[in-house]
Amino acid sequence: MVAVDHDAARPQLRAVREAVFIREQGVPAGIEIDDLDPRCRHVLARDRHGRPIGTARLAPDGRIGRMAVLPEWRGHGVGSALLHALLRIARGQGLSRVNLHAQAGAIDFYRRHGFVPVGPPFMEAGIEHQAMAQRLDRPVEVHDRAGAVAATVAVVAAARRRLWIHSRALDPGLYDHRRVLAALRRFATGGHGPQVRVLLHDALAAQRAHAPLIALGQRLPSVFAFREVEDPVDRDCPSALVANDAGGYFLRPLGHRFDGETEHHARARARQLSAGIDEVWERARSCSELRALSL
Template identity: 60%
Template sequence: MTPAARPFRVEAVAFEDGLPALRAVRDTVFVQEQGVPVELEHDALDPLCRHVIARDADGQPIGTGRLTPERRIGRMAVLAQWRGRGVGEAMLQALIDEARGLGWRELSLHAQASAIAFYARHGFLPFGSRFVEAGLEHQSMRCLLDAVNPVEDHEAALAALLGVIAGARRHLWAYSRELDPGLLDRPEAVAALRRFAVDGGETRLLLQDPAAPQRAIAPLLGLAQRLPTAFAFRAIEEPVDRSYPSAYIANDRGGWYFRALGHRFEGESRLDAPARARQLRALFEPVWERARPCSEYRALGL
């Protein structure tokens, strides 16, 4: 949805001018809904931060967010009746654009556990262990702006994968050794691929060992049987192709996640680098043409 077509607008606001609107939204969401103590919600950082407010067509506040001097996004809140309508995405993008305008190269945030996937769709990757803040479970996340983001562990790998899937328009290309157990079989990943497929997306997957997912009864194979036009698998058989050590997934909007060693989760990712995504697709296509279709997957009876 373009900004002109939205039933709301997002604007930057000075703290003093926006204080009543900021408090109206944040007190409703954090204090009343989530039980955050008001003395924690009203902190001393607010006057030092840059704030954005989302307003409906009548000018009423419906969402808030801020950038702290520590280059952290915080206080992201949307009124319940407006959730799932793009308000959070628009505010997050406004804050990222503001950070770019300030010349910041990195942003971090403390995401509530339920919002990790939301931030992953915008390129933020988790780091460190989860922790409790204001009585709620949180996860630290960060994003390098206009740069490659390192993927350092399993949870960051899942977030990178979810970001690439969510950013795809119609096509995904994945090169995998054995359908990435521990990653492509995670419920969050399967659910994201299902949404992409139902929305008309096509996913092509190249496998070095197609028998391994069969033995493991990988959930993605069952999903592919239910949505056969959305998924295509091919087995890599040429020796020169089987010696390729890496793995990756790329989409048609410039998002990608690449692992130099395909049996590990560590790698790098970026959601807005179309040149690199095209390069990965150029690697993928000739191997796809040489590989054989995994016809055995159509008869699994899962």
């Protein structure tokens, strides 16, 4: 994944964009090719033979666009690599905010990378789109269950090898949501020695509710570890958290609510929060009853 000069790489950029936007999606060439290109920062993905397989651009005002990956390379992490490269460039330029117009089918992809919808859907070039944005200078506010699900999925999806979950009783409506469970399952079965520490306040309540995350942990006991807080001071902590080892977190000051804040490139803050869980973890008791094959 490399940043490229527009003029030097124009044939390769055009090859990918014409294949995806013009031939595959039917976007008119007059719309796809514009005067903004020379003023944008471009990133290009190539295969091991040096052939272009994906590209995207960042406009001076922080607008991400022209995200295109050849069909045979979709689902292999190329799009995520392109997006992360542009976000690094944006932060390097000191931008406080980036935005984009996501095609309807790509909204979940951008949600997983920390973008939130802005306004209603609209039509652009004959295709339904959704405006989305991400703050780079401060946490993004989360206000409702949909936002909480999106923020949790994004933190889990970006994890490298470790996740920390702090919850009162595995939050019905959040950790039993199909998208959250699917993200946790992908992380847990993705190899590279994944580890998930789940710190609970009320293990019995989660057990009685037949929380699906417990069942997932039973199937993957080498990945998931469950403990319950015992110290009265720890039990008085009202917050809930999911954090990863890549600088992402979603913190809810009141754990029984869905609202909170999330960031995806805040390594110092994420380390501080996960270290706090580790401290409580050492004082907590192991939930051996959650290892049972039957609830």
